[in-house]
Amino acid sequence: MANKNLGLLGEQFVTDESTYLNRRGLLKALGFGGAMAAMPAQAGVFDLFGGDDEAKSPIFQRKPLAYKTQHPKPDLILTPEQKVMTHNNFYEFGTAKTDPANNGQGMQVEPWTLKVEGEVGKPGTVDVWQWMQKAGLEERIYRMRCVEAWSMVIPWIGFELGKFLQQFEPTSRAKYVAFETLYDPEQFPGQKSRRLGGGIDYPYVEGLRMDEAMHPLTLLSVGLYGKTLAPQNGAPIRLVVPWKYGFKGIKSIVKIKLVEKMPPTTWNLLASGEYGFYANVNPAVDHPRWSQATERFIGAGALSVKRQPTLPFNGYGEQVASLYTGMDLKKFY
C-alpha cells in the first residue's frame, strides 16, 4: 500500500508541480511542514485536504450521454470531476477513499439488469443500458453531504425514481422501497473479506419511504459530468437523494423491491445508534462521535477545501420538509 501511494504521489508531483507547491505551503502553514518527507506514506494526512488526486487516472471508459440541462442552473460551485472520481465511499472495493477508484477499474458493468418486484402490478426486469437511451436523461446539480462531514456538489445525470417506478404500477400496499447492490465477491474484494469490506454484511441494502422515493428530487443516476458513471461512483446505476446523508445513495443497484414494512438498511444494521433509517441531513442532530453542524466542502485545489455550515435537509428543506411534518427528527434520525 505504502509503495503504491509513493509511486502515485511521485507521478502527481511531476505532472502538477503547482498543486504540489501550493499544498506544501498549506501544509507548512498548518504545521505539517517538517513532516513532508514522510507524507507520501500517510494517505490519511492528505485526506485532510479532500483526499484528492491520489488515485491512478481511471482506465475505465465512460461513455458520453445525451441529456437535458437544468434551467436555471443552481448557483453552486461544483466539485471538480477528478475529485468526484477519486474520493469515494464504496466499501465493496475497500474502505479507504482511494480504494474504489484504484480497485474498481475492472468492474463488469455492461450488460446490467435491474429487477423491480414486490408490491407492483407489473414486476419487471430492466436492461439498464437500453433504458438509458429512452429514459429522457437530465442533469441535476445537487449538493452531496456525507455523514462523515465532508461534502461535494455533483452534476449528476439521471431520471426521477418516482417516474421510473410508476411504470411498474405500485400497489396500495407499497409503503417503502428497498434497494440492493450487486453481490459478487469475485468483483468486490470487500465482499470476500470482512476486514477489507468494513465489517458490512453484503449485499449493501438501502431503503426509502414511498413518498421519499416518489419525490421529484430523488434520482436514479446513470452518469455525472456528462458521461456514464465509473465503477467507483456506482456504475451503471445508483440512487441519489440530495437531502439525505450520502450513505442512502446506494450504488450499483440490481434490485428494487416495493414493500409494506420498513426495510433493513446497511448502516443502521451496522450501528443503529449512529445511523438511522431516515438519515436526513440535520445540523441540529450530531453524530454520537462528531458534530454535524459544519462540513468540509471539497472544491477545486487544496486551498479551496473549506468548512461551511451544514444546512437542514442539506439545503432542500423548502422542497422536502413537509414530508416530515409532525415527526420528531431527533428521534427519527
Ligand SMILES: Nc1nc2c(c(=O)[nH]1)N[C@H]1C(S)=C(S)[C@@H](COP(=O)(O)O)O[C@H]1N2
Ligand atoms: N453499495 C454501496 N453504496 C454506497 C456506499 C457503499 O459503501 N456501498 N457508500 C455510500 C456513502 S457513505 C457515500 S458518501 C456515497 C458516496 O458516493 P460517491 O463516492 O459517488 O461520492 O455512496 C454511498 N453508497
Ligand SMILES: [Mo]
Ligand atoms: Mo458517506
